[in-house]
Amino acid sequence: MLAWAVVAGLLGTAATEAFRLLLRWLDLAVLGQGGGLVALAQSLPAWARVAVPAAGGLVAGALLVLARRLGKPETKSDYMEAIVLGDGRIPVAQTMARSASSLVSIASGGSIGREGSMVQLAALCASLLGRRLRFPVERLRVLVACGAAAGLTAAYNAPIAGAFFVAEIVLGSIAMESLGPILIAAVVANIAMRALPGYEPPYAMPTFPTVTGAEVVLFVLLGVLLGAAGAMFLRGLRQARNLFQRTSLPLPLRLALGGLVVGLISWRFPEVWGNGYSVVNSVLHTDWPWALLLMIVAAKSVATLATVGSGAVGGVFTPALFFGCMLGTLFGQGIHQLWPQATAAPFAYGIVGMGAFLAGATQAPLMAILMIFEMTLSYQVMLPLMAASVVAYFIVRSTRSGSMYEITEHRHLRQIERERLRASDMLSLVQPTETVVPETADLQQMSALFLKHPVKYLYVVDAQNRYQGVVPLRQLTAAMTVKGTASGHGRCASDFLSREIPPITQDMNLGAALQRFIEHQGERLPVVRSVNDPELLGVVHKTALLQTYVRLSE
Structure with missing residues (x-):
């Protein structure tokens, strides 16, 4: 050269x-x-x-x-x-x-x-x-x-x-x-x-x-x-x-x-x-x-x-x-x-x-x-x-x-x-979600949401809209198919609750959020206000996060 x-x-x-x-x-x-x-x-x-x-x-x-x-x-x-x-x-x-x-x-x-x-x-x-x-x-x-x-x-x-x-x-x-x-x-x-x-x-x-x-x-x-x-x-x-x-x-x-x-x-x-x-x-x-x-x-x-x-x-x-x-x-x-x-x-x-x-x-x-x-x-x-x-x-x-x-x-x-993106937090990428159920949601309500939306998890919140965990589709399906639909009768969302999906907080930086997606390998993750105040704000999609990350690295 x-x-x-x-x-x-x-x-x-x-x-x-x-x-x-x-x-x-x-x-x-x-x-x-x-x-x-x-x-x-x-x-x-x-x-x-x-x-x-x-x-x-x-x-x-x-x-x-x-x-x-x-x-x-x-x-x-x-x-x-x-x-x-x-x-x-x-x-x-x-x-x-x-x-x-x-x-x-x-x-x-x-x-x-x-x-x-x-x-x-x-x-x-x-x-x-x-x-x-x-x-x-x-x-x-x-x-x-x-x-x-x-x-x-x-x-x-x-x-x-x-x-x-x-x-x-x-x-x-x-x-x-x-x-x-x-x-x-x-x-x-x-x-x-x-x-x-x-x-x-x-x-x-x-x-x-x-x-x-x-x-x-x-x-x-x-x-x-x-x-x-x-x-x-x-x-x-x-x-x-x-x-x-x-x-x-x-x-x-x-x-x-x-x-x-x-x-x-x-x-x-x-x-x-x-x-x-x-x-x-x-x-x-x-x-x-x-x-x-x-x-x-x-x-x-x-x-x-x-x-x-x-x-x-x-x-x-x-x-x-x-x-x-x-x-x-x-x-x-x-x-x-x-x-x-x-x-x-x-x-x-x-x-x-x-x-x-x-x-x-x-x-x-x-x-x-x-x-x-x-x-x-x-x-x-x-x-x-x-x-x-x-x-x-x-x-x-x-x-x-x-x-x-x-x-x-x-x-x-x-x-x-770039500076604006570095200063931004998850709140700017949050999208509303319809796949949320209360802890008291019955089997019929949860099944209807799974049929309406192509997702693997429903987000569970309490009466104050605080994130409690998720209901995995596989657990709900197992309860309905192993012993018949009658086995799920009388059970609610809290009975299927799983904490396998840790939420993202609104002040989390892009790198930390991207690491969560790598660990989870899903398309979306829930976003809460903070660890001490886990009010569910919505979801962040992996595509939006990656697009922001690419623009930051250009």
Whole structure:
């Protein structure tokens, strides 16, 4: 598995670089400039800034329609779903069509990250490799995870964070059986990417200053601010998607409308084009006026919500880093206005802000901390980064705003369900029963119930409905057949009483109740209020208990 992880790392790097080159070629061939998207937008006339994103959205939407027709309803096209919910098989034609749509959206100025399609293509290459080798499902899933980690590593120059992104967000586990191959793939991808001509990291990080102990408190406050902002961002994404869906427009027109919004905003602020790499690098190395930063944040927010909400294919990972940097820098400028003697420059708050916003939005603080550390290679950043990221994570979690990734939300809801099931007791599974008789029930009454219900036991209760035991069918049958029906004349339920079926109490946990069923080997068991108060509440069926137990173990 480790050897094939090396191959997956190389294939993931090749797929990522191919997408990057195609993006550069498309801008150069169609728009005449192969530089950054912001520089490209600034070079275009105002009318073209509006028209290009709208036209790109129309074409991208048409490609998405094609992708839907190529796909099958039961197929998991997204790599996260293929790893967690599927069998690791990623459809080729549908993925290529979606990647082409993403390529057009990004090249035409859509305010979305390119890393989404890069990782998807890298995962596709790993999936094809595993299918060619006829890997079993579990190994195929791990190999696809290796490809995804390689793609993210090649996109951000962060092998450790890339590996932990897949482990923490996608797999939800850092078990060495799966993390080991993923780490190998990430390392190979990073080495291969650095060997390519013209390679340079996406972010040029300045040297992080030394932060005094007292100043860490300010970074905690930054974490609170960015946690609240992250929650608003996640809710905004959800509302934007709902808003565009309510328009009932065809998909191409929806994406064209989103592109038109981006184009209108870029008339005044061309910085909203693309994923924001160049803007972040500029803010980290030069002083921007706070008013301009504030306007850029507002403009980029609307542009991103319009692009993502319209249904464009791409990543929200890079925009999250953008917002964290902008808001962190604004916070740092405010701190220097109130406390000029602060040791950390505003850009330091911007760097920490990138990690804090990402930790809250992805609900993966460990990955976010590692990513910023790898980008800066500075130990000085760790204390403020950890404090801000953990606080932002818990702020977003406490607001129940979800996550940028549906699979994380799915896993979170499943964890809530597990906790609910663990906290539940037998009372939630109790069903009423009609096979109950008083102690004074005669032979005719008991026989009638046995004939009406296909059971082997009748439950016997006293006048206060307290469980006394059971009447087994075999004893009643024996009394009627051995010496004739006359032998049972005058006898009542208490004469046939057996205590071979111990009841379940309403506060008994699932494991203990399941053990009772294993010992009894029946389909149902009586449930009483408690040992000291054996009031009969009903019965629990083995099927319902097993279904609950399976849901708990998923």
